[in-house]
Amino acid sequence: MSTQGEANLPVRLKEEPATETGAPSKNALKKAAKEKEKAEKAAKRLAEEEAAKVKADANDTSKHLYGPLLTSSPRLTKNFCPSLKDLEGSSESEEVTVQARVYNARVQSAKLAFLVLREQEHTIQVVIAEGGQHGISRQMVKFCGGINTESYVRVTGQVKPPKEPVHSTTISNLELHVESLYVISSAEEQLPLQVKDCLKPPSTKEEGDQDATSTDTNDPNSSLKTRLDSKVLATRAPATNAIFQLQSEICAIFSAYMISHNFTMIQPSYLAGAATEGGSGVFEVAYFDRKAYLTQSPQFFKQMAIAGDLGPVYSIGPVFRAENSNTKRHLTEFTGLDFEMPIREHYHEVLSFGEDLMLHLLHQLATNTKCQYLTTIIRNAGYPDAGTFKLPSAAKEGDAPPKATRITFAEAKTLLKESGYDIGPDPHADIDTAQEKALGELVAAKYGTDFFTVDQYPLSLRPFYTHPSPSDPSLSNSYDFFMRGQEIMSGAQRIHELPMLREMMRSKGVDPDDPGFKDYEDAFRYGCPMHGGGGLGLNRILQFWLGLNNIREATLFPRDPVRLGP
Structure with missing residues (x-):
């Protein structure tokens, strides 16, 4: 029958060699103390991080300008642009609202992030920069730059000409500077197929074969079978x-x-x-x-x-x-x-x-x-x-x-x-x-x-x-x-x-x-x-x-x- 002291020791201490009287050895007690100290430090660090997050959230001046778009949220349809292509007729500094998919997202720095929005064959660059007229926060920059690709978003911002043409997008002479961004529907981080892998035709096989030669979903030119299996994603190309x-x-x-x-x-x-x-x-x-x-x-x-x-x-x-x-x-x-x-x-x-x-x-x-x-x-x-x-x-x-x-x-x-x-x-x-x-x-x-x-x-x-x-x-x-x-x-x-x-x-x-x-x-x-x-x-x-x-x-x-x- 175990003593009360033995019951309070970690299970693995029972495997340590005991003294002749049956009490834990000095090494076992020393090891238990170190484990306890380590656990206390981890708990303290976690609490400090959580407190810092709460404090940062409380100090986030633009938390009302981004996040998930709830069905109960007010409708933000000011200057709603029905198509990305229609942005090409926008005047400089005009405020517009668009809805499209995130084709690419990246954080350039703590103060700057970029998105590429896609709607069918049309793409445009979106800039999220700290500060500005609406006081974009670093938390908002980080959030926007971390949105999963293929998520569907609503963006309100000002249309401006870029310093240099953006050759990676179909709308190269304009970009959108974010004032607010809401995620309507977030895509999963791991997708069975990337749209960028469907930009070219699938490889071919001999007459009578249904599918393309490659079955590797990591192939930059994905196979016909892979595209047919994930038709919703493939159709976005x-x-x-x-x-x-x-x-x-x-x-x-x-x-x-x-x-x-x-x-x-x-x-x-x-x-x-x-x-x-x-x-x-x-x-x-x-x-x-x-x-x-x-x-x-x-x-x-x-x-x-x-x-x-x-x-x-x-x-x-x-x-x-x-x-x-x-x-x-x-x-x-x-x-x-x-x-x-x-x-x-x-x-x-x-x-x-x-x-x-x-x-x-x-x-x-x-x-x-x-x-x-x-x-x-x-x-x-x-x-x-x-x-x-x-x-x-x-x-x-x-x-x-x-x-x-x-x-x-x-x-x-x-x-x-x-x-x-x-x-x-x-x-x-x-x-x-x-x-x-x-x-x-x-x-x-x-x-x-x-x-x-x-x-x-x-x-x-x-x-x-x-x-x-x-x-x-x-x-x-x-x-x-x-x-x-x-x-x-x-x-x-x-x-x-x-x-x-x-x-x-x-x-x-x-x-x-x-x-x-x-x-x-x-x-x-x-x-x-x-x-x-x-x-x-x-x-x-x-x-x-x-x-x-x-x-x-x-x-x-x-x-x-x-x-x-x-």
């Missing part, structure tokens, strides 16, 4: 941000063109009771007590809208393909720019409309001020093919707008054969991916354009709702659109007569009596105009316009066989 702004412009141009041609926008369902294409490449979902499928296209709904006398229609929405393909141009979900229109006499009315639509879209991408600006940001970030897309041009000033280059499927195969490509003995065999790319190079060399269309595909290569060619039953009234030798759209005249449709379904191995097709078939039982259309792939248009290596770079939240997040 100026070029990546500009890519998705440009994607928005494509949708706006497409929609404006359709509206100007009296198309009605529809919102099709993306759930169906049967597989649209009648194949296995669909995602099956549980729908209460029965099966449903994510649509492979809005095809059925566009056709039913035509039968409902809505006239020409278009839609912008998701398309789902359950294909286990991991190439650089395939996704399991992408965005379709779809249209469908009645035919008066010949399906080339639809083909010509689609060609004119694409030429208009591509011309706008090449000449629209905002599109040019965004493309320049992307090109300057290391994407050399951005803005180099070849378009057909008019012979001379004042001529009618140029038409798209159009060849038949048979002519495409002849071009390939004459250039030494083995196309095989079957004239109806499909053109593979490598041959499509080669065809793009051949057309660009011969016709001076990176956009072209291929008409009259073999019927065996098209879905069951494709109208056969009246002149040759082995062919179809169908077409594909290409950019840089890669397909961006499939389209066709659709079958509008029910007996022919049911016969074609049987020939393609699709059961026309499947209950999932009933509503679709009813559209033709009630009478339907001749019609046709197509579906453009938004992500591919953006990919091939900019010359991106991988379609995932042109997709905000890509989905493929191995990726279901973020």
Whole structure:
């Protein structure tokens, strides 16, 4: 049983050698005294530091000018500047308030710190100096210089010209001298990805590989996989941000063109009771007590809208393909720019409309001020093919707008054969991916354009709702659109007569009596105009316009066989 004195000794003293009487040795007592003295000094030092901090805080003359911005704080919107870019129009010494991210923060000295604020592609230097009109304290200088990068802040200050241009920021002729700074949202100190590591394109791999070669998150040029895993951070890089702004412009141009041609926008369902294409490449979902499928296209709904006398229609929405393909141009979900229109006499009315639509879209991408600006940001970030897309041009000033280059499927195969490509003995065999790319190079060399269309595909290569060619039953009234030798759209005249449709379904191995097709078939039982259309792939248009290596770079939240997040 321990004595009272033993119980009060540190545990480790029980391991020290004891005297014959059982009392602690002199060495043990001496060591315990030193430990006690050390602990007392540490406690005293901590108390002194805490007291000094309390005193400093009490003497901090600018503590009301910085810190976290609480929801109950008064609104500080005096001369609020909605964009950093708008600062370029500010007058000297004008007081403004901005909200942006901290791209870089550093303390120069106890009296001076610098921040770089970033908003999309725009950056500006911020100066925090002790003293001044508002009495900036050293505590405020230290706080501002220690803010974690990517934190979101509100800054009020005076706009002034720097002594020398700030070449490290996009706004080089102005800087912001802080009067107050509040942290709206603080980013963590350790981030999975640094925005500065996404300023250049990810490195590339061979065709069929999803990700870039590097998986090291410390690589200054981070991999595609790392960027996809941390998409929110990666999207903050100026070029990546500009890519998705440009994607928005494509949708706006497409929609404006359709509206100007009296198309009605529809919102099709993306759930169906049967597989649209009648194949296995669909995602099956549980729908209460029965099966449903994510649509492979809005095809059925566009056709039913035509039968409902809505006239020409278009839609912008998701398309789902359950294909286990991991190439650089395939996704399991992408965005379709779809249209469908009645035919008066010949399906080339639809083909010509689609060609004119694409030429208009591509011309706008090449000449629209905002599109040019965004493309320049992307090109300057290391994407050399951005803005180099070849378009057909008019012979001379004042001529009618140029038409798209159009060849038949048979002519495409002849071009390939004459250039030494083995196309095989079957004239109806499909053109593979490598041959499509080669065809793009051949057309660009011969016709001076990176956009072209291929008409009259073999019927065996098209879905069951494709109208056969009246002149040759082995062919179809169908077409594909290409950019840089890669397909961006499939389209066709659709079958509008029910007996022919049911016969074609049987020939393609699709059961026309499947209950999932009933509503679709009813559209033709009630009478339907001749019609046709197509579906453009938004992500591919953006990919091939900019010359991106991988379609995932042109997709905000890509989905493929191995990726279901973020």
